[in-house]
Amino acid sequence: MNETLNTIIKARRKRRNRYVSVTIILAIITIGLCCTMMMLGNTIYPVTDVIHVLLGETIPGASFAINEIRLPRTVAGLFAGFAFGAGGYIFQTMLRNPLANPNVIGITTGSSAAAVFCIIVLHTSSTVVSLAAVIGGLVTVGIIYGLSRGTSFAIGRLILIGIGIQAMLNAVISYLMLIGKTNDLSNALRWLSGSLNGAELEMTYPLIIAVVIVTPVLIYFAKQLEMLELGEQAATSLGVNTNKTRVILMISAVLIIALATATTGPIAFVAFLAGPIAQRLVGVGFSNILPAGLIGVILVLGGDLIGQFAFETRFPVGVITGIIGAPYLIYLLIRINRKGDI
Amino acid sequence: MTTHTFETKNIQSGYDNKTILNDVNLSIPSNQISIIIGANGCGKSTLLKTMARLIKPTGGDVLLDGKSIHKMAPKQLAKVLGLLPQSPIVPEGITVADLVGRGRFPHQSVMKGWSKKDYEAVAEALEMMNITEFADRNIDELSGGQRQRVWIAMALAQQTDILFLDEPTTYLDITYQVEILDLLTDLNKKYGTTIVMVLHDINLSARYADYLFTVKNGQLIAEGAPTEIITADLIKETFQLDCQVINDPVSNTPLIVPIGRHHA
Numbered sequence: 001m002n003e004t005l006n007t008i009i010k011a012r013r014k015r016r017n018r019y020v021s022v023t024i025i026l027a028i029i030t031i032g033l034c035c036t037m038m039m040l041g042n043t044i045y046p047v048t049d050v051i052h053v054l055l056g057e058t059i060p061g062a063s064f065a066i067n068e069i070r071l072p073r074t075v076a077g078l079f080a081g082f083a084f085g086a087g088g089y090i091f092q093t094m095l096r097n098p099l100a101n102p103n104v105i106g107i108t109t110g111s112s113a114a115a116v117f118c119i120i121v122l123h124t125s126s127t128v129v130s131l132a133a134v135i136g137g138l139v140t141v142g143i144i145y146g147l148s149r150g151t152s153f154a155i156g157r158l159i160l161i162g163i164g165i166q167a168m169l170n171a172v173i174s175y176l177m178l179i180g181k182t183n184d185l186s187n188a189l190r191w192l193s194g195s196l197n198g199a200e201l202e203m204t205y206p207l208i209i210a211v212v213i214v215t216p217v218l219i220y221f222a223k224q225l226e227m228l229e230l231g232e233q234a235a236t237s238l239g240v241n242t243n244k245t246r247v248i249l250m251i252s253a254v255l256i257i258a259l260a261t262a263t264t265g266p267i268a269f270v271a272f273l274a275g276p277i278a279q280r281l282v283g284v285g286f287s288n289i290l291p292a293g294l295i296g297v298i299l300v301l302g303g304d305l306i307g308q309f310a311f312e313t314r315f316p317v318g319v320i321t322g323i324i325g326a327p328y329l330i331y332l333l334i335r336i337n338r339k340g341d342i
Numbered sequence: 343m344t345t346h347t348f349e350t351k352n353i354q355s356g357y358d359n360k361t362i363l364n365d366v367n368l369s370i371p372s373n374q375i376s377i378i379i380g381a382n383g384c385g386k387s388t389l390l391k392t393m394a395r396l397i398k399p400t401g402g403d404v405l406l407d408g409k410s411i412h413k414m415a416p417k418q419l420a421k422v423l424g425l426l427p428q429s430p431i432v433p434e435g436i437t438v439a440d441l442v443g444r445g446r447f448p449h450q451s452v453m454k455g456w457s458k459k460d461y462e463a464v465a466e467a468l469e470m471m472n473i474t475e476f477a478d479r480n481i482d483e484l485s486g487g488q489r490q491r492v493w494i495a496m497a498l499a500q501q502t503d504i505l506f507l508d509e510p511t512t513y514l515d516i517t518y519q520v521e522i523l524d525l526l527t528d529l530n531k532k533y534g535t536t537i538v539m540v541l542h543d544i545n546l547s548a549r550y551a552d553y554l555f556t557v558k559n560g561q562l563i564a565e566g567a568p569t570e571i572i573t574a575d576l577i578k579e580t581f582q583l584d585c586q587v588i589n590d591p592v593s594n595t596p597l598i599v600p601i602g603r604h605h606a
Contacts, residue, residue: 004465004474008439011478012456096431220452226433227447233396233427238500239420239448284435 026294033301037074076199083260085296087253088271106166108266110140113169120180130262137258194267194318207259222287269325343534345372354401355392373534377547380557394425394506420448424502439477445499467498487518507539548595572596
């Protein structure tokens with residue numbers, strides 16, 4: 001008995017340590033990337049200047065570049081990355097399928113379609129565009145969830161309906177792009193590829209507030225989420241109110257993802273990649289919401305730095321994450337195809 | 343040893359608009375092993391799921407100690423009543439000890455870590471199911487019989503007084519079937535756990551059950567100790583099968599010998 005007890009305690013402690021150290025390392029990388037984002041640009045400013053400016057001092061040149069351009073860019077990347085990473089992980093875990101993420105099942109497409117409609121047809125202000133993106137995302141999820149409910153909840157059905165809805169919304173977007181006026185198109189296009197360009201601090205407030213409120217909720221429900229992984233029946237018999245848990249987690253995840261999409265546009269594949277990478281680094285057995293969120297930040301900020309400085313032309317971050325993510329999607333599809341389940 | 347009363351009162355249950363169970367009244371004997379048998383599609387699994395609150399009955403109620411299980415807080419109920427579903431899902435890459443540990447969920451509060459009691463319950467469950475050596479192994483590496491022992495260990499770690507199992511021996515070869523049923527009997531003897539399960543094998547049911555429930559077309563047609571109720575007539579009525587009932591020389595319980603068309 002004692003020997004067994006020690007084995008279990010030791011194994012658990014080992015994984016706990018791994019979880020904590022990986023999370024700390026990810027947090028350090030995140031901070032490093034944030035600093036780099038603040039320092040790099042047309043002019044490179046030393047850390048001391050950055051800190052002085054952030055503390056409110058005025059340094060000619062540096063103040064404008066940091067306060068007006070780099071800070072909003074970094075903040076938008078930080079919170080959107082976290083939202084995509086954590087939200088994507090919630091979906092993948094809850095639906096027990098790596099394909100089940102906001103990009104693939106069409107939530108971000110719903111947000112994009114609503115935003116593009118506002119830009120091209122209604123010519124509304126950017127605040128309204130953001131609001132419409134959030135509503136578009138939530139409505140899309142509502143429709144997908146409603147249609148896939150049927151008699152009992154089936155994950156395969158949800159994914160397939162999501163892909164179908166996404167195709168329809170993409171058609172809508174293509175149509176809007178065709179009828180749009182030239183000067184609206186660049187605005188809409190920026191929106192579709194996902195970019196931190198032109199981020200404004202005021203625009204990120206709703207996202208920041210949502211992430212700050214939603215993250216504790218997600219962490220609170222992390223254990224229920226672990227139980228849900230065992231399947232509907234096992235989770236119920238362990239005392240989880242499965243419907244309530246699923247609805248709360250889904251609304252929370254959609255809310256932060258839709259707001260992130262409203263802020264930066266759909267940054268391709270971040271929500272898709274963050275969960276599996278976190279799982280690889282931390283291992284299974286614990287909830288990986290925090291690490292997944294941090295990986296999301298690292299992907300977005302790292303991708304943006306690469307997009308800004310690695311090439312002659314500046315690419316928006318969505319292009320870079322797309323290049324990283326697409327091969328993984330193909331790999332996953334091949335693997336799922338071999339196993340024969342969706 | 344804790345005793346409980348567990349009854350169904352006129353339950354009606356099914357899927358969508360299709361009623362499968364009709365007006366079932368039964369009372370599960372406390373601290374004993376009950377087995378539900380019946381032909382495919384007769385509603386035995388629906389009955390088990392309705393009793394284990396996986397399906398909400400459309401009529402009637404399921405009562406634990408006189409209280410409706412649907413009015414109890416899910417976590418409180420999960421401390422008393424456990425269920426091992428027929429095909430639970432293994433999270434990819436999880437270790438045996440971790441999976442068994444998930445059985446502790448109803449006993450843990452959200453923010454607190456693992457208590458000494460949690461570790462002890464898991465260790466005890468692993469030892470009882472003889473899977474200590476696999477504790478750190480990935481579940482994907484185990485055989486079907488070993489995996490089933492892991493799932494039962496998870497249900498044990500939950501430490502409920504009542505345990506439901508939905509066909510715990512399906513897909514296992516005969517050696518593992520007997521092994522699982524022996525382990526469940528150990529559990530019943532050691533802790534007085536009330537066990538209710540659905541089984542396909544009539545002869546193993548007759549051997550391991552203290553009490554049998556026979557279901558046909560969504561209704562209970564016979565119940566009682568195997569020696570008292572199993573007759574050729576009952577088997578004919580339940581399964582549409584001609585058979586002879588003889589004495590099981592090992593356990594002194596009824597043993598049915600099917601007849602079929604080519605032998606007489």
